[in-house]
Amino acid sequence: MSDRWVSGRQASGRRVSGRAALRRVGPARAAGAAAAVLLCAFPFYLDAFWLQVGLFSMAAAIGAIGLNLLSGTSGQLSLGHAFFLAVGAYGYVWLAGEPGPGLPPAVAMVLAVCLSGLAGGLFSPIAGRVRGVYLGVATLALVFLGQHVMVNAEGVTGGFNGRSVPPLEIGGFTFAETDPALVVLGVPFGAEERLWYLGLVLLAAVWFSARNLLRGRPGRALSALRDSEVAAAAMGVPVARYRSAAFVVSSMYAGLAGVLIALAFRGIVPDYFGLALSIDYLAMIVIGGLGSVGGATAGAVFVTALPLVMGRYADQLPLVAAPGATGHAIGPTEAARYLYGAAIILVLLYVPGGLGGLFRRRVRPPTPPVRQPKEQTP
Amino acid sequence: MSTAFDILLNGVALGSVYALVALGFVIIFKASGVMNFAHGSLLLLGGYLTAVLHERLGFYAALALAVLATALVAGAVDLILLRRLDPHATHVLTILTIGVDIALMTDLTRRIGGDLLSLGDPWGGSVSTFGGSTVPHTRIASIVVSLLVIGAVFAAFRFTAWGLSLRAAAEDREAAALMGIRLHRIRTLAWCLAGALAALAAVFLVAFPAPGLERTTGEIALKAFPAAILGGMTSPPGALLGSLLIGVTEALVAGYEAELSALGGGFGDVAPYAVMLLVLLARPNGLLGEKEAIRV
Amino acid sequence: MNRIGRPAAAVAALAALALLGSGCSSKSEDASAGTGSDGVKTGRGVTEKTVQLSALTDLTGPYATLGKSIVQAQKLWADEFNKAGGVCGREVRIEVKDHGYDVQKAVSAYAEVSPDTLAMPQVIGSPMVAALLDEVEGDKILTFPQAWSADLLGKDAVQVLGTTYDLDMIRAVDFLTREQGVKKGDTIGHVYFDGDYGANALEGTRHAAQKAGLKVVPKKIKATDTDLSAQVTALRGEKVDAILISAGPTQTASLVGVAAAQGLQVPVVTSAPGYAPQLMDTPAAPALEKTLHVVSAIPELGSDLDGVRKMVKAYQKRFPGELVDSGVLSGYNAAVLLGQDLEAACEAKDLTREGLIKAHRDRAAGDAGLGAPQDFTDASQPASLSAYIHRPDKAALGGTVLVEDARKAPGAQEYLDSAGE
Structure with a gap:
């Protein structure tokens, strides 16, 4: 029995060689540029609800890219991602806020990300010892212990009611509603509009850094680790160091996602950073298809935005009762949740490579599929 | 008798209920390598069916029917959904169970609404007193049933052809397939069994001292999750041991809360996780989990 | 590859798009304060015909029973209120949003409804209320949370009803x-x-x-x-x-x-x-x-207070077969008090968010006829210090x-x- 939670065969995303990646760069780049322009234009059209959905999705994407590095590429199952998000979010709020040292928010943001990385590093002795599904559950313990601390350490976290989040300021520019209001091209720029661009910049930075990491030497080392630690060690990969490095880097991404979530929420509470959030992140990377940055992003959007959007429009569906109707009628939330559950099942059944694979196939010029040898567990 | 003994007894009783849930996790994990996130909704399904059927059929018939129906639903999840996918892609299967859980749970909570349903079990609120300690009959029943069921499952693993095949498959899927073992059938059977156990566990989870079945009952299944891991996901006696350990820790910490207040109030609920971290540090494969041989 | 050209092109395209966008984007319209034809000052959430209220509730999570009771009770109130002529010739509407006890959904639902909401007669769930507290205060949306923690006191826009x-x-x-x-x-x-x-x-x-x-x-x-x-x-x-x-x-x-x-x-x-x-x-x-x-903090449903008796009768007629519990009374109570605030604000010819909060905070004896009167003048103090003692009774x-x-x-x-x- 293999207690490994994913074997190499399933995570095909990063199996593309550097050369192959270069070949499909042309059309992908054009599509990417078009997407970037479109994304930049959204705040001029969309209302606060959509911008917030977008912000949540971008934060989730950053977190998912981090988790993908850890669980998708290096094969270390983590159910503790919510904990590292919380470290980032609370780290920022405490460092930039009152009570707390009250540092400039930009500095607090950087330090919060480092703090998450440190938390990941501190956990790595356990991560180095425990494997597979047991690692998943050891990280699960982190979530529960973390929530316990968040509720009890009132001086730092504000206890059960959480704390309000100080707005980010970089070089005199505030990412929040200001008075007088900032108006760009006739459109008033409130907190959501400004944060949207921050989210875009951060996501882009994370996207490219993670892609470089995956395509370079560390990425190959990590996937070697996942496929066989013994083999990787024999080939000269320092196993323990890479395992813990993956933990640190993934936690830093999670910390950044936490900061962005905090900025988007403007008030954070421990209740949010629970097991459900961790499982959501796991769902994101699997639904997106393990091992690729694009997959993680697509999965993050699917898991984050779909329930929110469906919840908003479910009352338009036929046979759906008004919220709070008498009896046991199907209300909009129920309808949205049925659809969401079904969507997860359908994507996993009919898009085996994950959403990321769907996207890749469309961009890649048709080449005969590489037949992978049906090797046994090494 | 002393309070300490009372508390211990509470812990063992609570642990025996967790054990029934944890055993379901273990069986599915052993057979398919999947962490079944839909276990909570299966549990709720079993409890709900018992609750709506018991007035017409009587408790035992209703329970039997609920156990059967939940087993069939669990089997169907495997047969209709999981079987379509690569059995090696355990991570995909695991996430698929989340989708199943969302759909099933939504429907059950919609039906239950705000009701607090009684399962009509024959024990009611009756208790027995042993030297000053009171024990509810539901808890005695749950301890007896857990022991019997876990014994039976353990025996089935050991002595039946199905159990042998399952262990062989868990050991090495390809080799087992080469030996002519029908992996699919074994796995579906394991799901059925886990579903049946979940329905059974529901009875003891919502019977006295708990007031009845409500929409959040399924969440309690999550408490059995660390129990299953603690004992080693692959071992039924381990699940029992882990569950007892967690039940007793919870009861102890709740009983001696004042003495432990330095750790923050309500530490009882996280104590099992702290215990688990310590156990995993010492024994990375759980208490009774099999040591993984590293093959090259 | 053209490394300099791409970003430049992107920026140019973006600028073009944005310029184009500002022309036809509905966001550039300024839909804020003004004075209606009837001389009543209005702002967000109020049009010539309607007054928009919102409820962030839990209909699918652990507090579903409470949520449903309150939603139905307030629906009942809205119908009665509109039948009696509404406020300043405007109808009230309650937009109900179910967050299912999920913080993220609550935050997103708030972002959806808040631009066009005058007040919120219902917000359920302590974590959700806590996460939205600063937002609500900043947006000056008069809110009656269905949570009674003293931590929620001290905000002008947030009113905990009854005792904490x-x-x-x-x-x-x-x-x-x-x-x-x-x-x-x-x-x-x-x-x-x-x-x-x-x-x-x-x-x-x-x-x-x-x-x-x-x-x-x-x-x-x-x-x-x-x-x-x-x-x-x-x-x-x-x-x-x-x-x-x-x-x-x-x-x-x-x-x-x-x-x-x-x-x-x-x-x-x-x-x-x-x-x-x-x-x-x-x-x-x-x-x-x-x-x-x-x-x-509220009377029992079998109380012989006129207001309670009338409400129970109307509720049972409107929702036959539905359970009548204390959530119904508490939700109805909140709605009636909000209705009185609206009327007071209308009288002062100021139906803006600020006007409504001012009207609310001016009331030292808010009485919905459903129990002890409440004092809203000091945001840092509970609205009432009096409470009833009840006892369970299966038949009642x-x-x-x-x-x-x-x-x-x-x-x-x-x-x-x-x-x-």
Whole structure:
């Protein structure tokens, strides 16, 4: 029995060689540029609800890219991602806020990300010892212990009611509603509009850094680790160091996602950073298809935005009762949740490579599929 | 008798209920390598069916029917959904169970609404007193049933052809397939069994001292999750041991809360996780989990 | 590859798009304050014909029962209110958003409704209220949260109705010492939920116990605990003379049932969220009728107050077969009070968000005809210090009957003054 939670065969995303990646760069780049322009234009059209959905999705994407590095590429199952998000979010709020040292928010943001990385590093002795599904559950313990601390350490976290989040300021520019209001091209720029661009910049930075990491030497080392630690060690990969490095880097991404979530929420509470959030992140990377940055992003959007959007429009569906109707009628939330559950099942059944694979196939010029040898567990 | 003994007894009783849930996790994990996130909704399904059927059929018939129906639903999840996918892609299967859980749970909570349903079990609120300690009959029943069921499952693993095949498959899927073992059938059977156990566990989870079945009952299944891991996901006696350990820790910490207040109030609920971290540090494969041989 | 050209092109395209966009983007329209044709100042959430209210509720999570009761009660109110002519010739509308006890959904639902909302007669769920507190205050949307923690006081736009949890417990201790034979030197146990509900309640208990010379044994539990055997055993070991519980109905039922089974016969008191009429269908019902009392800021549903009787009749006619519980009354109460605020704001010819808050804060004796009048003038103080004591009764409407009429707990004022220092 293999207690490994994913074997190499399933995570095909990063199996593309550097050369192959270069070949499909042309059309992908054009599509990417078009997407970037479109994304930049959204705040001029969309209302606060959509911008917030977008912000949540971008934060989730950053977190998912981090988790993908850890669980998708290096094969270390983590159910503790919510904990590292919380470290980032609370780290920022405490460092930039009152009570707390009250540092400039930009500095607090950087330090919060480092703090998450440190938390990941501190956990790595356990991560180095425990494997597979047991690692998943050891990280699960982190979530529960973390929530316990968040509720009890009132001086730092504000206890059960959480704390309000100080707005980010970089070089005199505030990412929040200001008075007088900032108006760009006739459109008033409130907190959501400004944060949207921050989210875009951060996501882009994370996207490219993670892609470089995956395509370079560390990425190959990590996937070697996942496929066989013994083999990787024999080939000269320092196993323990890479395992813990993956933990640190993934936690830093999670910390950044936490900061962005905090900025988007403007008030954070421990209740949010629970097991459900961790499982959501796991769902994101699997639904997106393990091992690729694009997959993680697509999965993050699917898991984050779909329930929110469906919840908003479910009352338009036929046979759906008004919220709070008498009896046991199907209300909009129920309808949205049925659809969401079904969507997860359908994507996993009919898009085996994950959403990321769907996207890749469309961009890649048709080449005969590489037949992978049906090797046994090494 | 002393309070300490009372508390211990509470812990063992609570642990025996967790054990029934944890055993379901273990069986599915052993057979398919999947962490079944839909276990909570299966549990709720079993409890709900018992609750709506018991007035017409009587408790035992209703329970039997609920156990059967939940087993069939669990089997169907495997047969209709999981079987379509690569059995090696355990991570995909695991996430698929989340989708199943969302759909099933939504429907059950919609039906239950705000009701607090009684399962009509024959024990009611009756208790027995042993030297000053009171024990509810539901808890005695749950301890007896857990022991019997876990014994039976353990025996089935050991002595039946199905159990042998399952262990062989868990050991090495390809080799087992080469030996002519029908992996699919074994796995579906394991799901059925886990579903049946979940329905059974529901009875003891919502019977006295708990007031009845409500929409959040399924969440309690999550408490059995660390129990299953603690004992080693692959071992039924381990699940029992882990569950007892967690039940007793919870009861102890709740009983001696004042003495432990330095750790923050309500530490009882996280104590099992702290215990688990310590156990995993010492024994990375759980208490009774099999040591993984590293093959090259 | 053209490394310089791409970003430049992108920027150019973006600029073009944005310029184009600003022309046809609906966002550039300024839909804010003005004065209607009838001379009434209006702002966001108010048009010539309608006044938009929103409710962030839980219809699919743990508080679904409460959420449904409140939604229906407020629907009933809105219909009555509009039938009677609405406010300033405008109809009220309530947009109901279900967050299912999920913080992220609540935040996103708020972002959706807040631009066009004048007030919120309902927000359920402590974590959701806590996460939105600053937003609501900043947007000046008058909000009545269905949570009664003292932590929510001190915000101009947020109005906790009735008593807070800590005052309820002070009232409970007062009741225990006067009527249930608890005396100086006794010990009381307090089983409470992790979170602001429990923490705030415990604060009240500690204060009252200290004044009365009682010892408090706190036991913290979580919402997923449904078997309180361990807690009861421990409390029995401490030889408690009474138990307070600040948790959900499930926990109250387990606590009372286990205590009865273990032969621990002491009075138990909870506050309104710790009891539901559904409990009377469980095996714990006889024990509940025998030992439990409920502190409540609103009267029982069988009350002979005119307002309550009329409301119950109308509700049963409008929603036949639906359970009538205290959530119905509390939701209706909130809506009626908001309706009075709207009328006051209309009279002052200022239906803006600021105008509504001002009208609300000017009322020293808000009386919906559904229990004790409330004082809204000081945002940092609870609106009321008086609470009723009820007792479970299977046969009664709403599952409770009156034991003691609304009264101020002695020491409540002193407690508030000491907290203010």
